[in-house]
Amino acid sequence: MAVLGSGARILLAASILLSLSASAEPVIVVHPSCPVTRLDRDEARRLLLGADLSWSNGDATQLVEIRGDDPVVTAGYQAIARKTPSQIRAEWNRLVFAGRANPPLRFGTAAEARAAVGRLPGAFAVIDSSAADTSVKIVFRAPGPG
Amino acid sequence: MSRKPRLATRLAVGAALIALVPLIALAATFTLLAEGAIRKQLDVALIARAQNFAGLVQSSILEPLSRYNALSGWASDPQIAGAFVGPKGRDGCNRFLATATRGRVVVGAQLFDATGRPICASAPELAAPAQAGAPWFRAALEGTLASEGIVPGPRGPALSLALAAKAADGSSGVLRAWYDWSAIAQLIEAPISQARLTDDEVQLQISAGGRVLYDSSGKDALLLTPGSGARGRGESGELLIAWARNDTGATDPGGGFAYVCRVPRPVAFASLRKLLITVALVAVVAAVLAALAAWLLSQRMVRPLDALGAAVERIVRDGDLTQQIEVSRHDEIGRLAASFAQLVTKLREVPRSLRESVLALSEEVARLDRAARDQNERVTRQAAALQEAQVTAQEIRQTSLMAAEKANAVLGAAQRADDVGRAGQDAVSQSLGELEQILGHVDAISRTMSELGESTSRIAGIAGVVKDLADQSNMLALNAAIEAVRSGEHGRGFAVVAREIRSLADQSVQATQRVQENLDGIRTNAARAAAITEEGSRGINANLARMRNSGDSLRELGSISRDNARAVREIAAAVGQQNAGIDQVFSAVRDLSSSMSELVQLIEQSAESVREVGSVSARIDGIVNRFRV
Numbered sequence: 001m002a003v004l005g006s007g008a009r010i011l012l013a014a015s016i017l018l019s020l021s022a023s024a025e026p027v028i029v030v031h032p033s034c035p036v037t038r039l040d041r042d043e044a045r046r047l048l049l050g051a052d053l054s055w056s057n058g059d060a061t062q063l064v065e066i067r068g069d070d071p072v073v074t075a076g077y078q079a080i081a082r083k084t085p086s087q088i089r090a091e092w093n094r095l096v097f098a099g100r101a102n103p104p105l106r107f108g109t110a111a112e113a114r115a116a117v118g119r120l121p122g123a124f125a126v127i128d129s130s131a132a133d134t135s136v137k138i139v140f141r142a143p144g145p146g
Numbered sequence: 147m148s149r150k151p152r153l154a155t156r157l158a159v160g161a162a163l164i165a166l167v168p169l170i171a172l173a174a175t176f177t178l179l180a181e182g183a184i185r186k187q188l189d190v191a192l193i194a195r196a197q198n199f200a201g202l203v204q205s206s207i208l209e210p211l212s213r214y215n216a217l218s219g220w221a222s223d224p225q226i227a228g229a230f231v232g233p234k235g236r237d238g239c240n241r242f243l244a245t246a247t248r249g250r251v252v253v254g255a256q257l258f259d260a261t262g263r264p265i266c267a268s269a270p271e272l273a274a275p276a277q278a279g280a281p282w283f284r285a286a287l288e289g290t291l292a293s294e295g296i297v298p299g300p301r302g303p304a305l306s307l308a309l310a311a312k313a314a315d316g317s318s319g320v321l322r323a324w325y326d327w328s329a330i331a332q333l334i335e336a337p338i339s340q341a342r343l344t345d346d347e348v349q350l351q352i353s354a355g356g357r358v359l360y361d362s363s364g365k366d367a368l369l370l371t372p373g374s375g376a377r378g379r380g381e382s383g384e385l386l387i388a389w390a391r392n393d394t395g396a397t398d399p400g401g402g403f404a405y406v407c408r409v410p411r412p413v414a415f416a417s418l419r420k421l422l423i424t425v426a427l428v429a430v431v432a433a434v435l436a437a438l439a440a441w442l443l444s445q446r447m448v449r450p451l452d453a454l455g456a457a458v459e460r461i462v463r464d465g466d467l468t469q470q471i472e473v474s475r476h477d478e479i480g481r482l483a484a485s486f487a488q489l490v491t492k493l494r495e496v497p498r499s500l501r502e503s504v505l506a507l508s509e510e511v512a513r514l515d516r517a518a519r520d521q522n523e524r525v526t527r528q529a530a531a532l533q534e535a536q537v538t539a540q541e542i543r544q545t546s547l548m549a550a551e552k553a554n555a556v557l558g559a560a561q562r563a564d565d566v567g568r569a570g571q572d573a574v575s576q577s578l579g580e581l582e583q584i585l586g587h588v589d590a591i592s593r594t595m596s597e598l599g600e601s602t603s604r605i606a607g608i609a610g611v612v613k614d615l616a617d618q619s620n621m622l623a624l625n626a627a628i629e630a631v632r633s634g635e636h637g638r639g640f641a642v643v644a645r646e647i648r649s650l651a652d653q654s655v656q657a658t659q660r661v662q663e664n665l666d667g668i669r670t671n672a673a674r675a676a677a678i679t680e681e682g683s684r685g686i687n688a689n690l691a692r693m694r695n696s697g698d699s700l701r702e703l704g705s706i707s708r709d710n711a712r713a714v715r716e717i718a719a720a721v722g723q724q725n726a727g728i729d730q731v732f733s734a735v736r737d738l739s740s741s742m743s744e745l746v747q748l749i750e751q752s753a754e755s756v757r758e759v760g761s762v763s764a765r766i767d768g769i770v771n772r773f774r775v
Binding site for chain 1: 206207210211213214215216219246247249250251252323325329332333335336337339340
């Protein structure tokens with residue numbers, strides 16, 4: 001099992017690298033019911049750093065993350081807010097402790113994260129554009145590293 | 147042929163053991179040493195990890211929580227300050243807290259006055275009084291952020307935080323908030339995974355007050371009981387554990403939390419196990435190789451031995467001594483083969499000489515057999531003769547015994563005769579003595595008689611003298627009477643005396659005459675007695691002489707009878723000696739007889755041995771004939 005697991009992990013990493021080299025594009029996806037259709041860079045930064053904690057329709061924002069080091073996410077955070085994932089996480093912890101925001105939700109894969117975004121109103125996530133589908137809405141596209 | 151694989155197998159097994167034993171010993175020693183070393187390193191690593199874990203949670207969660215907690219914002223809110231002053235303010239406070247705790251992390255809040263009395267709460271059911279003396283309450287009143295620890299909250303276990311709140315009138319109270327612990331615990335995961343503090347092997351746990359607050363493996367993890375102290379290590383079942391505690395006060399958020407990291411023992415020692423497996427594999431391979439080498443070597447060694455074995459088998463089975471043993475090696479086995487070839491060469495000579503010897507032996511045996519038969523016959527005859535001699539000796543012995551008895555009887559008779567002779571002799575001697583004594587008496591009588599005669603004569607003389615005297619006295623008296631008559635009257639008296647004297651003298655003369663007469667009678671009697679005595683003495687002497695003669699005869703008879711007895715005794719002694727001699731002869735004959743029967747048995751045995759030798763030589767002959775030379 002362990003061998004299979006590590007093998008699967010290697011395959012996954014390989015596929016991510018491949019996808020990166022091919023068309024790695026971090027995007028911000030939101031719930032389809034979100035009133036926003038497009039964010040500019042600053043809006044995206046404020047959203048990601050928790051400066052804006054509610055959408056225009058009053059729904060609280062909910063950060064959805066992928067567990068571990070996802071290069072696309074890292075690249076996306078860097079591109080949007082010029083911060084590392086842990087810095088983003090610290091920012092959100094601060095908000096959570098202050099009672100202003102809900103803790104970010106974490107999932108194992110981009111697909112799970114996307115599914116969660118598609119399920120929860122007010123949720124958003126930074127994922128690879130290739131993982132996005134019609135269940136979510138892409139509101140921001142960050143320029144990829146490559 | 148079953149010996150070949152056995153030797154090879156034994157060698158192979160021995161070699162495998164020789165290869166295995168040091169490897170196993172090495173592995174065992176190494177395992178012991180390595181286990182200790184690994185354990186030490188592991189402990190250090192685990193404690194370090196627990197400390198990292200504690201530090202990470204402290205820096206990434208608890209410190210931000212203390213710094214950015216919701217309470218510091220609320221405490222300065224006019225709604226809170228206004229709550230102390232009246233029911234209206236309280237309603238406002240209730241509403242404020244209800245709104246503020248709508249999120250998923252801060253799940254409830256409460257405001258107390260300085261005595262712990264509830265003023266307002268996010269929900270009516272949370273409006274319970276607090277113990278004003280509790281450490282957290284006092285610490286909060288003093289103005290620091292204080293935690294009661296993990297307490298039951300509106301939605302399960304919650305981290306309780308409290309902070310002083312100022313009233314509008316300047317009095318102070320305590321504001322308390324419940325942080326849903328599960329939401330906080332979720333936040334712990336990210337920094338831990340980023341710091342790579344957990345993996346498949348090591349799991350982390352936070353516990354406080356006997357409750358699991360966080361576990362990296364999931365929610366239903368078993369509580370691990372850490373020891374006291376800032377850090378340490380231990381074991382819990384099959385798990386190796388290490389723990390660390392942060393240097394926080396009892397009322398600080400996270401105060402009393404123990405950070406435990408654990409690793410299953412098999413996982414911890416997996417490297418060692420791998421090593422052991424490797425060693426075991428190496429040992430097995432080494433053993434197999436050694437066994438194989440030993441087997442090949444033994445095959446090489448056994449093959450010439452097998453050839454030798456086959457040769458020996460042919461010799462044993464067919465007696466084939468004609469075969470040639472090839473010697474192709476120069477080692478010990480080669481030398482053995484050469485020696486064996488020499489042995490076979492020598493062996494070829496053996497049956498031949500043996501056959502000749504057997505032939506000679508058979509002849510000798512036949513001769514011996516004949517001699518034994520002859521001897522047997524003779525000895526049997528001798529034995530019969532000896533038997534007869536024994537019977538004769540027995541008869542002689544009995545006769546001799548009888549002769550001895552007779553001699554003894556004669557000896558007794560002679561003894562008795564001797565005794566009787568002796569008694570007679572003694573009687574004669576005694577009679578002789580007595581007769582001599584009588585003779586002595588008679589002599590004495592005779593002498594006395596003659597003395598008596600003499601005395602009578604002398605008495606007669608004396609009587610004569612007395613008569614003379616009496617005559618003279620009578621004369622005198624007559625003279626005196628004459629004279630007295632003459633002297634007249636005066637003489638009368640005298641004349642009486644003279645008469646008297648004269649009568650006396652007369653009486654004396656008469657007496658003397660009677661004495662004379664008596665003496666004459668005595669003298670004649672004495673003479674007669676002397677004559678008779680003389681005659682008696684003569685008779686006695688004659689008797690004495692006869693007695694002496696008969697005593698001599700008796701003595702002679704006694705000496706003859708003694709001679710007789712001596713002769714008889716000698717005869718008896720001779721017969722006794724003869725008897726003893728005959729006894730010796732008899733026992734000698736008997737010994738001879740028993741020796742003879744032993745001899746007969748010996749001869750039987752020797753005949754038997756001769757027959758045995760004959761059959762043995764026949765067998766040897768058969769064996770020798772089996773060999774092909």
